[in-house]
Each structure stands twice: as structure tokens, then as C-alpha cells.
Amino acid sequence: MEGSGEQPGPQPQHPGDHRIRDGDFVVLKREDVFKAVQVQRRKKVTFEKQWFYLDNVIGHSYGTAFEVTSGGSLQPKKKREEPTAETKEAGTDNRNIVDDGKSQKLTQDDIKALKDKGIKGEEIVQQLIENSTTFRDKTEFAQDKYIKKKKKKYEAIITVVKPSTRILSIMYYAREPGKINHMRYDTLAQMLTLGNIRAGNKMIVMETCAGLVLGAMMERMGVDSLLHGTFSAKMLSSEPKDSALVEESNGTLEEKQASEQENEDSMAEAPESNHPEDQETMETISQDPEHKGPKERGSKKDYIQEKQRRQEEQRKRHLEAAALLSERNADGLIVASRFHPTPLLLSLLDFVAPSRPFVVYCQYKEPLLECYTKLRERGGVINLRLSETWLRNYQVLPDRSHPKLLMSGGGGYLLSGFTVAMDNLKADTSLKSNASTLESHETEEPAAKKRKCPESDS
Numbered sequence: 001m002e003g004s005g006e007q008p009g010p011q012p013q014h015p016g017d018h019r020i021r022d023g024d025f026v027v028l029k030r031e032d033v034f035k036a037v038q039v040q041r042r043k044k045v046t047f048e049k050q051w052f053y054l055d056n057v058i059g060h061s062y063g064t065a066f067e068v069t070s071g072g073s074l075q076p077k078k079k080r081e082e083p084t085a086e087t088k089e090a091g092t093d094n095r096n097i098v099d100d101g102k103s104q105k106l107t108q109d110d111i112k113a114l115k116d117k118g119i120k121g122e123e124i125v126q127q128l129i130e131n132s133t134t135f136r137d138k139t140e141f142a143q144d145k146y147i148k149k150k151k152k153k154y155e156a157i158i159t160v161v162k163p164s165t166r167i168l169s170i171m172y173y174a175r176e177p178g179k180i181n182h183m184r185y186d187t188l189a190q191m192l193t194l195g196n197i198r199a200g201n202k203m204i205v206m207e208t209c210a211g212l213v214l215g216a217m218m219e220r221m222g223v224d225s226l227l228h229g230t231f232s233a234k235m236l237s238s239e240p241k242d243s244a245l246v247e248e249s250n251g252t253l254e255e256k257q258a259s260e261q262e263n264e265d266s267m268a269e270a271p272e273s274n275h276p277e278d279q280e281t282m283e284t285i286s287q288d289p290e291h292k293g294p295k296e297r298g299s300k301k302d303y304i305q306e307k308q309r310r311q312e313e314q315r316k317r318h319l320e321a322a323a324l325l326s327e328r329n330a331d332g333l334i335v336a337s338r339f340h341p342t343p344l345l346l347s348l349l350d351f352v353a354p355s356r357p358f359v360v361y362c363q364y365k366e367p368l369l370e371c372y373t374k375l376r377e378r379g380g381v382i383n384l385r386l387s388e389t390w391l392r393n394y395q396v397l398p399d400r401s402h403p404k405l406l407m408s409g410g411g412g413y414l415l416s417g418f419t420v421a422m423d424n425l426k427a428d429t430s431l432k433s434n435a436s437t438l439e440s441h442e443t444e445e446p447a448a449k450k451r452k453c454p455e456s457d458s
Helices: 108-116 121-130 140-154 165-175 185-194 212-221 241-246 250-269 276-287 294-326 341-351 365-378 423-443
Strands: 025-030 033-038 044-047 050-053 065-068 074-076 157-161 203-207 332-336 357-362 381-388 413-419
Touching: 025 044, 025 165, 033 044, 033 165, 108 121, 121 140, 165 185, 165 212, 185 212, 185 357, 185 413, 203 212, 203 341, 212 332, 332 341, 341 357, 341 365, 357 365, 365 381, 365 413
Parallel strands: 203 332, 332 357
Antiparallel strands: 025 033, 025 157, 044 050, 065 074, 065 157, 357 413, 381 413
16 A cells, blocks of 8 residues: 555544544644644644644644654654752752853854754753753742743644644634634633533524634534534425436437536626636636537536536525524524624524523624613513623642733623513513503593683682
8 A cells, every 4th residue: 555656535533533644634732822734744834933744643642742853854752751859959049140141151053053963952951951050040940930931942842632622712812813703712612501502402503703613512512413414404305306307318418518508608708707716717618729629528517517516505505404494493593703793693583492592792792782782672582691701821830820921801792691482572562551551541630620720709
């Protein structure tokens, strides 16, 4: 197999498989920085100003730490030995240490020469410690801080981890928060909890967060039927009309394809088209002087058939979604969109069954306040709640546990509640309005009693 030269395609990943394989999508981790890549042989990857190849990670377990060596090769990092008592020597305080830039004997040229020789980052850090005149005079806490700083600069340790909702949420929020509408991972966890996401649910999702919310819900539900395509609606049991045309005779099918080719040619020549990419492709084919050959004509037929097949699959998916929505018995609603939430929520709540939760996310609270007011006026919902999560990270170290200096300013706002049946509410409202009208008529005095009595002459 190795001598054939053919690279096997990516195989479907099983839940119990913890080995990295060629074609898998993984997340690279260095300190607190993440990046999602696909494992491919002989493909250069750039991460945190380091370039390397992922060939050597294939076959290792997820969570393995690798070190970037010369030539961009990744080698599994060996376990670090415990520091000796000599390296643990430390001073009592830092009052006599002066930061004049002369404490380090190694120059930048010396460090660069060590890198060119292929010296590992761990050895460079050790030489920096040995050539520092003030390292032994620092306190133990200051020494740990110095080592951590130098490791971050000179050691290139890459950890390959399996993608998960939490990891992807942290990665997006740190690198490209605009793609997920600045949704923090704790806010996403609150959405999954308030929405009661569990196995067997039939949820309605409206999101523009790069698929993060939808993927998180599918991971929480643990349903494989959606991924495998075995879930189908009842109304799609009958075959569509277009599929019957494929079963016709060869002559009729060829005539149908010829007419479709003429339609495609006319669409390609039209100046205004709804699909500019398809227009450009068809123009290139029509302008080719040799496009009338049998091979080109066959490839054009294949292209048209493939396009028709995709359109038919899309139509089936739309019919399937419409069939599911028409039942109006969804178990919940999740909205996390960059668009205004009020029209989306009011239109989609009609497809949710009573006594079901709904959650709306927005980066700002003002749209949710308007949505809150509209829901109170509309009725049909209870337990409305507008909330904001607050997150603070802590450093937990011996004798140094404290909140970190930098923290997130905000992770968005959530509007949650439950749906109730509207019929009884409308009836109660009409009864109350009628009763209030009767009471107003009963309390109002007759017009005769309101007339002022004339004063007597006596």
C-alpha cells in the first residue's frame, strides 16, 4: 500500500476512536491559543509564527504534546524530569535586583546561533538560566515567572486536541469573535441549559454563528440520524414528478437533455443572471471553438445532470423542513442571529408546541428589550427572563491564587421563557373586556340624575 502512491481519503471518525488519522479535523493548542486545521500529509501549517508538518501526528492519541524540531518536523515531547535541588535555589526577596539589561550573558546572536544548530527550546531556556547573573537571587515565584516567560518565547510545544464545543467556542471567541456574534462559551452553555437540549428533542434553530450553536446542540442531543440522513418526513414518501422523467425511454430522455442544454446556453448568453459563477462557466464552454466535440458535450451533460441532482436534493430538503414545521409541535426554539430577533422570534414561535422553552441570544440588550415588550403584548409566553452571564478566570497556584487581571467585558444577553396555549388566553381576554364594559355601564348614572335641580325662590 505504501508503494502505490495513492493517499487514502478521510474515513468517518467513530466516537470511540482516539487516534489521529489522515484527513481528520483537529485543533492545535499552544498555551491559550487555538487553531483548527485538517491533518494532511506534506502540507505546511503555520501557527503562532511557527511552520511545521503534521505527518508525524498521525497514529498518536489526541492530547499528545509535540515539539517543533528542525525542518518543521513534530516529535512527541518527552516527560520533563523533576528539577534538582540546585535549580531550586532562590533568594528571599528581589529588592537588590536591578533590571539594567546586563544580567544576561547570552546575546541575541548567540541565541540565534543555538537555533541554527537545531538546539531544542528547552535547552535554550536552560542555557538562559545558567547565563543569568540574577536568576539565583530571585524569589521562587519570580523564577517560575521567568521560566514560564522564556518557555513561551523559545519552546514551541504544540498539543493536538479533538474538537469539541467548548474548544471551538473558546477558539472563535479569541480569534474571530465577529463570526459567532461575540458569543462567549459560558453564554452558549446557558443557552443549551435553558433550551433543555437533550436526546430525542425536535428543535428549531435560527443562527448565524458559523454553525457553532447548531453543532453544540447536535453534540448535546447525540442523535446520529441527522448526520446519516436517515431522518425523513412522511410527506416525502411519494416520488416527485421530475424523477419519473428519468425512467422514460432513451429517446425522450435525450430530447429532454437537449432542450435543457439550449436553456442553459440561453442563460449563459443573458447579461443578467442570478448565478454569476454558473454564467461564467457556461460562457467559457460556449465560446470554446471545440466545445461541440463528443467529450465536451458529454461533460456538459454530466454537469447539467449533476446540477439537476443538487437542485432536486435541495428541493427535497426544503419539503422535508416544511413538513416538520407544519406539524407545529417543536420541542423548543433557539435563536442566535445577527439580525433583529423580534420578527424572527414572533414568526417561529407559532411552530413551537405549548409548554416548551425558547432562548434568544443577542450581543446587545436593546433589541431583546424590544422583543420582551412585544412578547408581553402578544401573550402566549410565561416566565420571561432577560439575563447576562458574568465570567471571571482565576489563577490557581500555591500561595498565588487570585483573579486574573484581564477578563472578558461581556458575552452577550439571553432572553428565555416558555410557550403556553393561546386559545384560552384570548378567551379570557375577551371575557375580561366584556366584563369591564358591563361594569362601566352599571356604575354609570342615568342622564336624568345628572341634571342639576333648579333652585327654589324661597
